[in-house]
Amino acid sequence: MITGKNYIGEQLEGSGEVTFRTFNPTSNTENETLFIEASASEIDQSVELAWRAFEQYRTFSGLRKAAFLNAIADEIMNLGDELIETYCLESGLPPGRAAGERGRTVFQLRSFADLVKEGSWVEASIDTALPDREPVPKPDLRKMLIPLGPVVVFGASNFPLAYSTAGGDTAAALAAGCPVVVKSHPMHAGTGELVASAIVKAARQTGMPNGVFSNLNSSGIEVGVQLVSHPKVKAVGFTGSIQGGRALLDLAARREEPIPVFAEMGSVNPVVLLPGALKERGEDLSRQYAGSVTLGTGQFCTNPGLLLGIKGEELDRFVQDLAGAMVEIEPSIMLHPNIVGAYERNKQKAMSQEGLSVVAELTRDVPANFARQAVTTVEGSTFLNNTALHQEVFGPFTMVVQCDNASQLEEVVSQLEGQLTGTVIAGQDELSGYAGLVEALQNRVGRIIYNGVPTGVEVCPSMVHGGPYPASTDSRFTAVGTYSIRRWARPFSYQDWPDEILPEELKNDNPLGIERKINNVNTREGI
């Protein structure tokens, strides 16, 4: 059922000349299917189709878009075991993780279906006319969110389902009314094609225009560059490295018409361990954090790569406990030889920095593509003076920064680059003594966690998965949760527009029964 071809709208095409295979890290061999990278004309065709599909799709009701999104979820489930098996063959991740991620993907699709079916997400706002106002009459103004146009989505390496072909970016864009062209991630092109087949099937079933979705294979950067440069592409979603995200941002900024790029990129997710907490439950914390650092072989964007504390007996003991707990954990496999390679290189680079001590490192032989976890530690002043120590090491690695005192700790936090998350671990009534620290942390992150771990990103309206650069390219948006639909929509005003041709969302009698702001008061009533 996996053909290795591209979905150019509904059609499977493979006229290109570049081919590649995916890799099974468990068996350490290439998988069978030969994938054909999309050709220049196929790329152009996919965008032209998306552009034409946009003309219709942008006008579809929330009900119709919801039917499409729910059908995608159904068809993904209908892929059954083939999807789970392909996922595992292309990622080395276990079937349980595959099923869990599939559940998350389906949940996201259904959440967006619910959102657009209900309809209030368009933030309808009406200011009625005041014909007698002096010196000039006030016109009738009505505003709502409308879709931007075709969106290009770059699949993530570390979430073959939830942040790839039918992942959060795609679900949000389709919900907003934007056709999507996916640049499939080369590490799991088969998983991508299967999911794409589900989307195409769902599109046909629910009467969506051809071109509302395309899926393009690529092994290098050319497909992505051509897509982001295409004048009919109106926005870009990306999950991956800082280097990759920044390259796309730069490319989009150089276009004749610059377009928004939302890239969710690297983060070391600092965790502040306050002394009282370490005293109360240092050993528990060391076990909890050993688990969080090595969860999924450290391949989460919210992996806690930086632990910050104040020098003292408690912190010393925590470091030793953490080291002990970390090496006891069984090593596990990474997604791809390139990812293990980068992990080992970046780990060595970090460990070679002056002043960094290795507290624990698994050094024994491990099977091919397994990662060897490590814990390191460094003085606060050393960390402050060497930004190389601030870089993410993607994998089961963490660094404990030992600060001289609370004020140095606050300085370290305020000097950090932008982060997806920040965590504070505090003892009973301890947090109130660290108001400055908390504010400094808040200034650097998109989400702040109290007495927990940053791994685990809930899909709900109150989630922010983003943050100041380089956690994301635009901190005003989020990649996770229904609020992420805002990335792909723009406000639009109708002035004195006749009721009969206004969109349903803005008609006087509110036929959709959505929540609207009328003359600055929220209501579901009509006018």
Add this chain to the structure above:
Amino acid sequence: MITGKNYIGEQLEGSGEVTFRTFNPTSNTENETLFIEASASEIDQSVELAWRAFEQYRTFSGLRKAAFLNAIADEIMNLGDELIETYCLESGLPPGRAAGERGRTVFQLRSFADLVKEGSWVEASIDTALPDREPVPKPDLRKMLIPLGPVVVFGASNFPLAYSTAGGDTAAALAAGCPVVVKSHPMHAGTGELVASAIVKAARQTGMPNGVFSNLNSSGIEVGVQLVSHPKVKAVGFTGSIQGGRALLDLAARREEPIPVFAEMGSVNPVVLLPGALKERGEDLSRQYAGSVTLGTGQFCTNPGLLLGIKGEELDRFVQDLAGAMVEIEPSIMLHPNIVGAYERNKQKAMSQEGLSVVAELTRDVPANFARQAVTTVEGSTFLNNTALHQEVFGPFTMVVQCDNASQLEEVVSQLEGQLTGTVIAGQDELSGYAGLVEALQNRVGRIIYNGVPTGVEVCPSMVHGGPYPASTDSRFTAVGTYSIRRWARPFSYQDWPDEILPEELKNDNPLGIERKINNVNTREGI
């Protein structure tokens, strides 16, 4: 009272070496005050002060920020006649316009004061915990908008008050909790300094931290470049030319940490004149549009510079009527010799394009700095093939595009660059026959107007003053109306955060009584 110096926070400073004077277009002479451009160290100081002020200002309640904004409005009114006189001396605009624009500025400040006093603008959202959820407990998540950090605002040439020192960008940024550094517009530096003095006075009165506002003089591009490049500046607001806005966008994109730039730039504001409307009331429309094109000497960003119709008797008659009405209008003064110069150059450039006919042009002698209005016309096919004809001619100039038929009209509309506004003038029941045209127009603009004129931009929640590039640099935001506060704020999540240290907006019992989304239901109730 006008010193020619810069406000570096509360302090008047003038250590720089570059000086300049503003110009009175009416008397065609320079005004008296010598303005001192901000020096490199003053620029740096202003941003450092803003950065420190942000630490406090970001935590201030809506009530405190509202008091500050209202005090600014009061102090602007307290400037009395000196402000009106300075405004007129520096712009050539009449006192009535000055007073009107002052009213708009004060109204904007008070609108934002009301917005933050009420408090619901932060879009508080709460998803409560589900400790028993399987397979893992759901944490408590609470989200709200928080300010980005120091914002640099570039004053506009054509609105010395409403889109300059204490204009829409500044009011929105201060309301959001962001300190502001204004790069004052050199054409009205005196007006800017007066307004800055009002802001500084208001800041002192209401206990705002020093550095919450600074005002920097500049005659060239250096001050702006240094400001936008400063690592502690977190966003930029701009109103002006495409060239200027794009230069800032490019500069911000090249920073180590890219920052958002909202630039509201040029627009020709297409107006579609449908045949039925021209038949019903062509003569009235010609008078109405002659007035709109020449209003304020055509110096509005919503000036209708492009009129689109379908060839025929009615359009011929309209063009003749418009030509007649335009030349009967008394010519009027522009803001500055440079602006008149650019107008005459751009007008000549447009008129020299092949296939363009001049239908009417005021050619008689006019006083210094007065503009000579013009009406031109061109065939649809000529317009489609020459993008030079799509450029804005800032001033009392318009071009009538005569299309062969409805389908060419739709093509012309769909080929337009992004626009702030689009207007459709239709006869009784005529609009329903042009659904494709209306959709094409909607795709190119931020606001669509029915049977009106684009000039006149209402300040209210349902206004969108922005649009696809190059109308603005990011169509997902607006420059006018309270919704414009979104440009300067980002969503932020608290996970499992203790109630007692949550911000008021997110505490269980909702002490501010704001509208919140709790488990996806809007309510003002507590938890």
